Amino acid sequence: MKSLKVVFLGTPEFAKTSLEAIHQSRHEVVGVVTVADKASGRGQKVNQSPVKIFAVQHNIPVFQPEKLRNPEFLEELRKLNADVFVVVAFRMMPKVLFEMPKMGTFNLHASLLPDYRGAAPINYAVINGEQKTGATTFFINEKIDEGNILLQEELDILPDENAGSLHDRLMEMGAKLVVKTLDGLADDSIQERPQPQVEHPKNAYKIFKEDTKIQWDILSGTVHQFILGMSPYPAAFTTLKIGDEEKGLKIFSGKYELADHGKKAGTLDISKNGLSIYTQDGIYYPQELQLEGKKRMGVKDFLNGFRSFEHITMA
Template sequence: MKSLKVVFFGTPEFAKTSLEAIHQSNHDVVGVVTVADKASGRGQKINQSAVKIYAVENNLTVLQPEKLRNPEFLEQIKNLNADIFVVVAFRMMPKILFEMPELGTFNLHASLLPDYRGAAPINFAVINGEEKTGATTFFINEKIDEGNILLQQELDILPNENAGSLHDRLMEMGAGLIVKTLDGLAENSIIEKPQPEVAEPKNAFKIFKEDTKIDWAKSTKEVHQFILGMSPYPAAFTTLKIGNDDKGLKIYDGKFEILEHNQSVPSLEISKSEFKIFTKDGVYFPQELQLEGKKRMNVKDFLNGFRNFDEISLS
């Protein structure tokens, strides 16, 4: 099989797995582009991306431009003489860059496009209670996640699966799909096709802090899926009033029961042995949670930290 010369663009662990798969394949990684190192935390420790760490460990050429239009960077990339660029979990690329290689530039997206275009496809597939999702490789153009499709692969979402678990499974599956795409392009056996026109495609917009608050007015099932879809990151939250203080409470996991009740909605019933929140059509039982200023814990340990339950309510 023909070996393609590849420049890889990516940053987090999700991308590193794809880089590793390409590096271990028949294809030749001639360069790796990732985010610049950043200082963070109290000691201003320098943090390197997962992609950079892997590339350095494997003696791959690493470029970390501040700006993708920088003439010096563009010249460095051009001199690598790549056949194709592969992008996984990176930032938007200018046309002058993605049109550079002869075979073009393709991206891996963690959904079955055209559904769930955007920054958080894994989270929203779980939040919306989808039974399946998948991954798509597609050629990049000037519109976000709208280029011609190369390959797609479906993946079932497991019952009560959270976004973290689905992320890890898509990460592994997506890495294999990238290698299949490179193989197909090398052999000229893939027919690219435009994305289907969909009247109302499902969106996966970027998630901000205010988007992570739990809406207890929704159905119990919707609340459950929202919590799973935000777990473990960025984590769904609600607010407890403890005495005179309002405290944020992140909920990572739980179970629920659909039942009729005459409790006000939302309200909580909390004791040494049980923590339940009443919704419009049932009850939600948090199982893994984290009170503001505390570590993540199971509900039993959480309840053991209180003495006076009468002073706790939903804020």
């Protein structure tokens, strides 16, 4: 059985799981490319990516170029003489880099391409109430997430599953798919195929802060899926007015019921007994939330933090 020499490019935990799977397979990881170390937090502690931490622990050479076109970096990579590059949760790559290995460069994407091309496929699959998603390995070309498919595998989305839970299941499934793809390339048993032509594929654009605000004047089920799709990160939010102050309120989970309430969507009922927010066709009951400046907590603990509720409204 042929073993391939692999250069792995990735950064977060999602990528580290694939790197670990390759390391434990018959293939050899000859180098890892990841993001530069960053100082963050109050103490400006220098943080290394999960991919770098794993590589260092297992004596795999690590490259952290600021620019992927850097000639010295490219020359060092060329010397590794890798058969294939594997990309998981990394950044845009120049042609000079992804065309370097003999077999090419393939990427793991957490959707059933061509649907959900882009930065946030897991979030949008949940937000849109999909019942199925999956993972795809495909050869990288100059267009984003549009290269020829190698392997694809489906995964059912569970009822009331949030993006965090789906992320973790796809991370494990995707790691196995990456190894299966390497095995297939080594054995010459994979037939690459163009992505199906779809007139309007569903998109998974990058999520910005303004995209995470909850719109209450829509259907309850849509609100519920939006909150699940943003949980736990980047987290859906609304704004409360507490006295004269406006504070962001992140909502991570909840339940809803349909009701002909006759109230304006986005209004709030709050008391020691519970918190309810009216939608277009029902009532949403937050269960896990986080007020700006406070810790994440259950709704009971949240309500216990107030002596009175008269001064609290939706902003």
